[in-house]
Amino acid sequence: MKISEIFHGIAIFALLTVSALAREPVTSLKDLAALETRTAALVKRTMPATVAILSPSSGASGSGVIVDKDGLILTAAHVTDGAEEVDIVFPDGKQTKAKVLGSNYSKDAGMAQIVDPGPWPFVELGESGALKAGDWVVALGHSEGYDPARTPPVRFGRVVSEGPGNFLTTDCTLIGGDSGGPLFDLDGRLVGINSSIGEALDNNNHAGIDGFREDWKRMLAGESWGELQLNPLANPERPVIGIMMGLELRDGGVPVEQVTPRSPAAKAGIRPGDIIRSVDGERVRGGRSLGMLLAKYSAGDVVEIGVQRGRETTKFSLELMRMDQLAEELKR
Amino acid sequence: MRKAVIGLLAGVLTTAVVAQDVPLQRAEERRATRQQSQEVYDAIQPAVQAVSGSTVWVWANRRQVAMGTVVGQGDKVLTKWSEIAFSRTPVQVVGGDGRTATATVLGVYQDDDVALLQLEGARFTPVQWSDQPSPKLGRFLIAAGADGSALNIGVVAVEERPLRDSDQAFIGITLDPSYEGEGIRVLDTAEGGGAAKAGLRRGDVVLKIDGKGVSSPFELRNALLDFSPGDEAAITFIRDGSESKVSVELTGRPEFPGVPEGRLRTMRQMGGPISLVGRGFPTAIQTDMQLKPHQCGGPVVDLNGEVVGMSISRTDRTRSFILPASRIDQILNEDPMDPTLAQLPRQASRPQARAGRGGAVPMNPRAAGRLRRHLEEMSRFLDRLDRETSRIGE
Numbered sequence: 001m002k003i004s005e006i007f008h009g010i011a012i013f014a015l016l017t018v019s020a021l022a023r024e025p026v027t028s029l030k031d032l033a034a035l036e037t038r039t040a041a042l043v044k045r046t047m048p049a050t051v052a053i054l055s056p057s058s059g060a061s062g063s064g065v066i067v068d069k070d071g072l073i074l075t076a077a078h079v080t081d082g083a084e085e086v087d088i089v090f091p092d093g094k095q096t097k098a099k100v101l102g103s104n105y106s107k108d109a110g111m112a113q114i115v116d117p118g119p120w121p122f123v124e125l126g127e128s129g130a131l132k133a134g135d136w137v138v139a140l141g142h143s144e145g146y147d148p149a150r151t152p153p154v155r156f157g158r159v160v161s162e163g164p165g166n167f168l169t170t171d172c173t174l175i176g177g178d179s180g181g182p183l184f185d186l187d188g189r190l191v192g193i194n195s196s197i198g199e200a201l202d203n204n205n206h207a208g209i210d211g212f213r214e215d216w217k218r219m220l221a222g223e224s225w226g227e228l229q230l231n232p233l234a235n236p237e238r239p240v241i242g243i244m245m246g247l248e249l250r251d252g253g254v255p256v257e258q259v260t261p262r263s264p265a266a267k268a269g270i271r272p273g274d275i276i277r278s279v280d281g282e283r284v285r286g287g288r289s290l291g292m293l294l295a296k297y298s299a300g301d302v303v304e305i306g307v308q309r310g311r312e313t314t315k316f317s318l319e320l321m322r323m324d325q326l327a328e329e330l331k332r
Numbered sequence: 333m334r335k336a337v338i339g340l341l342a343g344v345l346t347t348a349v350v351a352q353d354v355p356l357q358r359a360e361e362r363r364a365t366r367q368q369s370q371e372v373y374d375a376i377q378p379a380v381q382a383v384s385g386s387t388v389w390v391w392a393n394r395r396q397v398a399m400g401t402v403v404g405q406g407d408k409v410l411t412k413w414s415e416i417a418f419s420r421t422p423v424q425v426v427g428g429d430g431r432t433a434t435a436t437v438l439g440v441y442q443d444d445d446v447a448l449l450q451l452e453g454a455r456f457t458p459v460q461w462s463d464q465p466s467p468k469l470g471r472f473l474i475a476a477g478a479d480g481s482a483l484n485i486g487v488v489a490v491e492e493r494p495l496r497d498s499d500q501a502f503i504g505i506t507l508d509p510s511y512e513g514e515g516i517r518v519l520d521t522a523e524g525g526g527a528a529k530a531g532l533r534r535g536d537v538v539l540k541i542d543g544k545g546v547s548s549p550f551e552l553r554n555a556l557l558d559f560s561p562g563d564e565a566a567i568t569f570i571r572d573g574s575e576s577k578v579s580v581e582l583t584g585r586p587e588f589p590g591v592p593e594g595r596l597r598t599m600r601q602m603g604g605p606i607s608l609v610g611r612g613f614p615t616a617i618q619t620d621m622q623l624k625p626h627q628c629g630g631p632v633v634d635l636n637g638e639v640v641g642m643s644i645s646r647t648d649r650t651r652s653f654i655l656p657a658s659r660i661d662q663i664l665n666e667d668p669m670d671p672t673l674a675q676l677p678r679q680a681s682r683p684q685a686r687a688g689r690g691g692a693v694p695m696n697p698r699a700a701g702r703l704r705r706h707l708e709e710m711s712r713f714l715d716r717l718d719r720e721t722s723r724i725g726e
Contacts (some may be wrong), residue, residue, distance in 0.1 A: 026372050029379060032472060033635050039487060040470035047469075064701035087541055093554030095547070133361035134368050138470075143650055144596060148553030149500060153650065155620045160365050161357040170352050171365075173603065173620060173650040176596045200353035201603035201622055201649065231358065282358065296356050 024136065024186075035186070039138055042188035044156050047091055048121035050182055052146035053079055053098075053112070054087040061145035063181030064088070064112065065190060066122040071114025072220075074212060076179030076195050077103035078228055080110045088114060089274035106226030106237040106324075107166055107211040108195045110180070111219045114308070123182065126153045126189025128208030129298070131168055136161045139172035141194050152181070160202050163296030164232030165239060166211030168192060170270070171202035196230055210298075232295040233288075239299045239320035241265045243276075245287045253277055253284040253308065262329055264318040270307060277313065278306030282300025299325070340642035376485055379637045380476040385477045386459035386639075387630045389426045390435075390449075392419035399478065399630030400425055400641050403448075403664065406455040410642060410660065411629040413440050413447040413674070414609040423449065427456050428478040439668025442497075444655055445609045445644060448668050459631055461657040466492040466617060473619050473654065475643050476631045483630070486621025492656050497612050498584035501559035503527050503567075507539070507549050515539040515570070516546055526580040532569065539575070540568035554583070600648030610647035617641060617654040628652075 006111040026032055049066040053075055062079030066072065073088070080086060090325035096116050096325020103110040114120060131137075139155040142307045155172035162168055170183065174197050183206045192206030193331045212219075246255035246321045253275040259266045276284055279293040280303050297303060304315050321329075337483050343535040386402040390411045397416060409425055416423050416437070421497065423435040433451035439448050467473065467488050475483040494500060504525015511517035515537040521528040532538075536544060541555040559565055561584035568577050607625045621643070628643045632654050641654040 026368070026375050028375050029635055032372070032375055036472045036487075036635060039472075040468065043470040069714070085654055089548075089550050093548065093550040093552075095550055119402045124552070133357075148550050148552065149489045149557065150493055150618070151469070153618060153620070154487065155650065156470070156472075156487040157620075158365065158368065161361050163356050173622070175599050175648070178650075197599065197602065197649075198354070199602050203354050294354060296358070304571045320419045 002159045016332050035136060037152075038186045039156055042138060042184055042186065043140070043190050045181065046123045046184055047140060047151060049123045050091065050140045050142075050152050050189065051144040052089040052152075052177075053180060054089065055083040056087060057079065057083050062179040063177065063194065064142040065180075065182035065193070066114070066120050067125060067190065068122050069119040071098070071116070071118050071120040071122075073098055073112040073114065074182075074190070074193055074209075075110045075112060076108045076193055076207065077105045077110040077181070077224075077226075078108060078195075079180040080112055081105075081228075086112060088112075089142075091151050093148055102215075102221060102223040102225075104215045104226045105213075105224070105228040106221065106235055107215065108207045108228065109193065109212050109215060109219065123184070124207055126164070126185050126187070126191040126208045126212075128168060128191045131159050131162065131185075131208075132192060133159050133161060136186050137170055137172060137176070137191065138184045138186070139174065139181065139194060139206070140168065140184075141174065141178030141182065142173050144177045157202075157204075163295075163298075165235060165237055165298050166208040167195065167205050167232075168208055169202070170204050170206060172204055173197075173201055174204045180239075233291045235295075236324040236330070237299070237322050238295055239297045239301065240268075240302075240323045240326060241294065241305065241318050241320065242326055243270065245290070248286040249275065250282065250288065254284055254287050260326065260330070263326055264321050265305075268305075268318045269314060269315040270305070270318075271309070273309070275308040276305060277308050278304075280304050281306075282284055294320070345495050355367045355456065356435065372485065373482055375405060376474050376482045376635075377480070379474055379633055379635055380482045381480055382637050383459060383476045383631045383633055383639055384428055384480040385457040386479060387428065387476045388417065388456060389478050390629060391424040391426060392416045393421055395626075396426075399475075399483075399626075399643070400484055401447065401631045402456040402458050403631065404458060406458050406626045407451050408438070409435065409449040409451060409456075411447050411449060412607070412609075412644060413442070414607070415625070416447060417674075425451055425454075425455065425474055425479070428480060431456075437671040440671050440674035441663045441666070441668050442674050443612075443614050444659070444663060445613070446642075446655070446660075447671070448664075461641050461661060462640050463636075463657075464640070466656045466658065467634055469677045472635050473617075473621060473640065474633050474635075475621060475623060475627060476553075476633060478630070483627045484612070484621045486619040486652065488617055489620045489651070490618035492615055492617045494615050495611055495653075497586065499561065499614060501563060501565075501582040502559055502585035503541075503552070503556060503565070503580060503582060505532065507552070513537075514545075514547060516548070516552060521621050524583075526565075526582050527567075530578045530580040532567070532578065532580070535571070535623070537570040538567055539570060540566075542566050543568075561585075603649045605646070606648055607645040610645040610651075610653070613644060613653060613655065615656060615659050616644065618654055619652050619654055620650060621652045623652045 053062045053064045064073040064075035098112040098114045101111040157172035178194045181194045196205045242260035242265045243256045244258035246257040256274045285288045388400040390398040390400045400411040425433045431454040433454040435449035436547045438448045438450045460716045471488045502520035504527045505518045506520040508517040508519040544555045546552045625644045641656045644655045645653045703726045
């Protein structure tokens with residue numbers, strides 16, 4: 001008895017260690033076989049909760065994923081946009097109805113609730129903030145709409161880029177109809193919701209699950225807000241430091257023309273006349289570059305800004321703030 | 333060898349080498365993913381090693397247009413028919429060791445878009461097809477190159493299934509969308525369909541198909557997936573308040589020439605060129621493998637090096653298709669069609685699908701049109717002949 005308890009203790013410890021090691025190196029067929037086993041297992045477990053969402057009003061078709069036994073569905077805001085009630089189709093063809101709850105369009109995050117009582121198949125939530133380039137992930141979704149002749153196609157890939165903000169980019173190829181579908185880590189925990197694609201095969205964007213957590217209560221209560229914005233530099237929730245930029249220097253430095261009161265820059269002691277040189281060690285190559293570098297972070301992240309003041313170069317630690325929150329703050 | 337792998341890496345897996353592909357990707361993220369790609373390609377190489385001697389490059393019109401899989405006694409090759417169909421030059425086959433053979437088209441398996449080539453001048457090692465069941469969801473698949481490298485890796489995205497509507501069972505009823513409640517109400521029956529022949533009619537409420545409850549159009553389609561055209565299905569239905577049962581002989585689903593809306597069509601081609609013929613195969617495994625059109629036609633292995641099939645198309649942004657080993661086994665036992673009679677499936681009439689591959693449009697379009705009309709007439713004639721001879725047989 002005692003021995004078995006200890007054994008269990010060790011087993012759990014070992015499992016947790018494996019999960020905590022995010023970027024698993026793949027250097028042999030054996031490593032790949034381990035990835036394969038986990039992929040096949042997670043697909044089997046999560047597919048029953050991966051639904052198609054049909055909007056009777058617009059005829060649009062997307063995907064979603066159930067996250068509790070009562071039938072709460074996470075999806076993309078643009079899938080349920082304009083609908084009050086949607087048709088839900090399970091991979092086995094079973095059909096039911098869901099009421100659309102709230103959405104945060106800035107995060108392309110949406111919720112819906114299946115009307116009939118459960119229990120429904122559901123998936124566990126994971127964390128998106130910890131994901132880094134190279135982490136293996138699996139995307140599911142009803143590509144090109146629900147097709148009774150096939151199950152929702154599996155896409156295996158990895159994170160290729162973090163950000164903008166709460167979003168992340170993977171090389172799991174997506175197409176119309178996949179929107180709102182789930183992105184899982186290799187433990188089968190939900191880490192993102194399919195959102196948009198760019199031209200390149202590895203430009204597939206997903207809304208991170210951490211962003212859903214932040215807005216959970218408001219969305220559950222049926223509140224909808226924000227703005228659907230594919231340009232990260234125009235997203236109202238983008239993280240800012242709170243400066244007005246001057247004309248960029250020929251060497252790429254960005255002079256600070258004004259510092260917004262109560263902003264992260266003001267709190268850190270950045271002053272007009274300072275020249276911004278780097279963000280977490282990455283060199284700033286002009287105003288757009290500074291914007292793009294910052295867009296990768298989320299509000300609340302602490303970044304180190306390299307600043308040239310006169311001949312001295314110093315580093316300031318700043319906690320990034322959301323653009324819309326800074327604007328709110330200034331109104332007070 | 334090393335060089336070849338890096339070349340593939342740049343071209344295939346890490347399309348992000350150009351910075352603007354993923355606008356926000358940081359240099360360190362790019363480095364990390366590139367290194368990871370290289371590690372993966374190094375790791376999968378042992379799985380394709382054994383089959384590389386059975387993998388060849390296929391050349392037509394002085395370009396490498398497809399891969400080929402060696403069969404027979406090493407003197408025959410299977411490749412993708414639509415990639416060589418319009419070749420103005422003799423088709424050539426090149427092995428990883430540089431040996432070259434001239435090929436003539438022995439025959440065509442048109443439904444599968446497969447050509448059987450006879451080689452002259454060199455022999456290679458015939459492939460050993462896997463006798464295992466078709467790979468399951470989430471299993472890894474690797475496309476072999478001819479030089480011992482791997483072309484790409486992906487997973488089984490959807491297990492083997494028929495892609496043609498005509499291979500899917502069809503009952504022949506339209507449903508009443510206004511009906512609510514248990515079962516589905518028949519609005520109309522298709523003329524000549526199984527339901528009409530069995531006497532089902534408007535107003536009947538279908539409850540079960542072979543004991544499986546159906547309450548929505550999707551559940552109906554799903555229940556029918558267990559059947560093939562020609563099968564009998566027991567239908568439980570209600571008419572005038574009383575329940576009865578009838579046996580319906582299912583037919584094949586009529587082809588619905590669906591043209592995807594513009595946005596979807598654009599999305600399908602986002603991420604690179606796609607195959608001329610990429611859908612409608614009698615049976616195929618769907619994978620997320622990111623092949624290029626000229627990388628189709630070669631063997632596909634699993635992690636154990638078992639040859640599970642042959643890549644047959646880059647269909648769109650998210651899909652490539654694999655012909656399963658069992659299907660190839662089956663067609664090789666059938667007589668192929670004479671290549672002069674074979675026509676290209678109708679998708680091939682869209683050469684604009686090849687945007688991005690200049691010079692890829694085969695033949696002059698007017699000549700192709702004439703040929704196609706001629707072939708269509710021919711095929712209608714053969715169909716009629718076929719129908720009439722089978723009637724005689726009855």
